[in-house]
Each structure stands twice: as structure tokens, then as C-alpha cells.
Amino acid sequence: MKAKLRPLLLKLCHFCFGPGDPIRLEAFRVVLGLSLLAYMLAWWQHASEWLTPLGYHTPAGDLFHAPFILPPMPPFLLPWFGRLLFGGISLFILGWKLRWTSWLVLGCVIYVTFADLLSSYTINLLYIVTLFILALSVRGVYWSIDRAEPPTQSVWPIRILQLTIVTQYFTAGLCKINNGDWLKSPYVLWSAVQGVYMTDLAAWMVRALPLGLWAWMQYIALSFEILAPFIFLPKRFRIIAFAWNMGFLAIISLTMHMLIYFALQLACFIVLFMEEKTLHRVHDVVLLRTTSR
Numbered sequence: 442m443k444a445k446l447r448p449l450l451l452k453l454c455h456f457c458f459g460p461g462d463p464i465r466l467e468a469f470r471v472v473l474g475l476s477l478l479a480y481m482l483a484w485w486q487h488a489s490e491w492l493t494p495l496g497y498h499t500p501a502g503d504l505f506h507a508p509f510i511l512p513p514m515p516p517f518l519l520p521w522f523g524r525l526l527f528g529g530i531s532l533f534i535l536g537w538k539l540r541w542t543s544w545l546v547l548g549c550v551i552y553v554t555f556a557d558l559l560s561s562y563t564i565n566l567l568y569i570v571t572l573f574i575l576a577l578s579v580r581g582v583y584w585s586i587d588r589a590e591p592p593t594q595s596v597w598p599i600r601i602l603q604l605t606i607v608t609q610y611f612t613a614g615l616c617k618i619n620n621g622d623w624l625k626s627p628y629v630l631w632s633a634v635q636g637v638y639m640t641d642l643a644a645w646m647v648r649a650l651p652l653g654l655w656a657w658m659q660y661i662a663l664s665f666e667i668l669a670p671f672i673f674l675p676k677r678f679r680i681i682a683f684a685w686n687m688g689f690l691a692i693i694s695l696t697m698h699m700l701i702y703f704a705l706q707l708a709c710f711i712v713l714f715m716e717e718k719t720l721h722r723v724h725d726v727v728l729l730r731t732t733s734r
Contacts (some may be wrong), residue, residue, distance in 0.1 A: 461596035464720045468712040469538075469602065470575055472669060474534035477550070477568055481526060490558035493519055495655050511555045520720065535611035543576035564703045590712040599713055607670040614666030623663050625715055634696045643696035658692065665689050679714050686711065698704040 490496030514522060514590040529545040530539070537574045550572060578598035617623040633650060634643040665685050672682040690704040712720065 449649070456596075457600050458595055458597050460593035461599065462717045463594040464717050464724060465713050465715070466575070466578065467596070468715075468720050468724070469535055471707070472535075472537075472709040472712060473568075473571060473575075474546075476702070476705040477546070478527070478530045478534065479705060480564065480568075481530065481553075483699075483702060485523065486695055487517060488523065489516060491560050492522070492553070496557070504565055508582055510558055513556055520587070522549075526553070539579040543572065543579050547572040547576050549634060560705070564706055567605075567685055567706060574601055575624065575723055602710065603673070603713050606707070607673050608712070609707075610666045610669035616670075617663055625657065627659060628652065630659035630662065631655040638697035638699050638700060640696055646696065662692070673714055682714070683711060 457603060484491075487496075492514055494513050495516060496513075525545070526549045529542055532542045535545045545568065550565065550568050554561045554569065554631050575598070578594070616631075623627065631647065635647060658734040669682070673684070687708070690708055692703040694704040
């Protein structure tokens, strides 16, 4: 029995911790940084309300809504923090001194999140988790296209990030089933898009589309979340997972105001499942075009 288990354990260890091509992690860092830059730029116009005493902040003793909060900064420091935040994100995207810029960006996002926890969303916490994993796994930037042999890096951060996104989808679907009404009523999605996040397109869709179509969209979205581990992890189903995922995120972006940034963040995880050859081709094309200018 032990002799049979040993090869399986070795394969599992190699799958989780063995060497691999870092191109997926490199691509994920770039697209995640771009999505973070877009998200922070969109909210920066209200920065004085959530980072300085000029806005409302949860009282320090309110352990239910804000068990841990960071103090707001003086208004005169806000422009300097903005330079630090956006400069750090830009350098993180470019891959400049990643051992330092990764932790810098992580620290800025942690402060932004816990300085005004009531205004933070799942997107903030997911950025903190992913940036922390990237900061721990930084080894350098894969810029050269003239390497005789590509570099290798342990695949553990890729496996954790892959598991993170499929767990995110699956548990979201599970909550809709166990704690929500998604299987009890076919009109949950139809009513959900009429809330505070309603966009102009969503308003038109509510008026123009039949209720039966809304029910189909509801069950298709729920099926995607529940089936995410089973279509993302096996390579043979990933093309279906990619197409289904993009349709799922497109509906979120178009029908719910400001959730486009959450959709962009989730879309970044697709590169972690893409073929390495495809990512290398994209990398080489981008590098050749930027270096030829």
C-alpha cells in the first residue's frame, strides 16, 4: 500500500511545488496591476472622503462594522500618498525592483482598505490576498526573449491563485443555493439588477427582455459558479470555461454600476489557466514592439 501511495504523493508534490515556467505569474502580475490602477483611479476622485477626516469614518469602538481600522491621514498628505500609490502601482506593472514595489503596493492597498473599511468591497480583500502571494513569490522579471532555456520557478503561487479563483466562484454559487433564493425563485437575478447598482442598460433589459430569459440567465450564471472547479482545472474544458467566464463577467459589468472593476479583477485570473506557449507569443510580440520604438 505504501509503495502505491508514494508515486501518487510525489506526483502531487511535483504538481503543487515543482518547477514551472514563470510566464503565467508574470502575465498575471501585469494584468492585475493594470486592473488595480484602473480601480484606484476611478475611486481617487473621492479620496478625501475615505482617506482623510473630511469624510465619515466608523468610530474606533464599533467592533461589529470595523473590528480593525487605520487612522485617516491629514489632508495635506493626500497628494503625497497619491504619488506613492500610483507611482508604486506603475512600477509594479513595469516590474521595476519587484522585491520592493510588491510590498509597497500591498501596504498602500491595505491602508486604503482599512482606513475606510465600510467603503471597501470584496475586490479590496482579493487584491490584498493576491498581492501578498505575488510579494512572497517575486524572483525577478522575465523580460528577455533570447534565452536559450526559459527560467523556472516553483508553481506553488500559481496553484494557490488558481485555487483562489475557483473557490471564489464555487463558494459564491454555494451561498446562493444555501443562503439565497436562486433555486426557489427564477426571478432573483431580474430583481437584483434593479437595485442600487442598476445601469441604463439594465433598466432597458428589465423593460424589454421576457422574464423567461432572465430565468435562463440566472441559472446559467449559477451553473457557471458551481461548475467552475470542474471546467477550469481540467485542461480539456478550459476553452469552455474561458468563454463562459467572459460572458458571465460581461453581464456583471454591463448591468451593475461600478462592478466593472470587480469583473476586470476576476478576468485577470484567466491568464493563470492559459497555455504557456500562447502567453510567450504575446510576451514576445509586446516586447518587440516596445523595444523597437
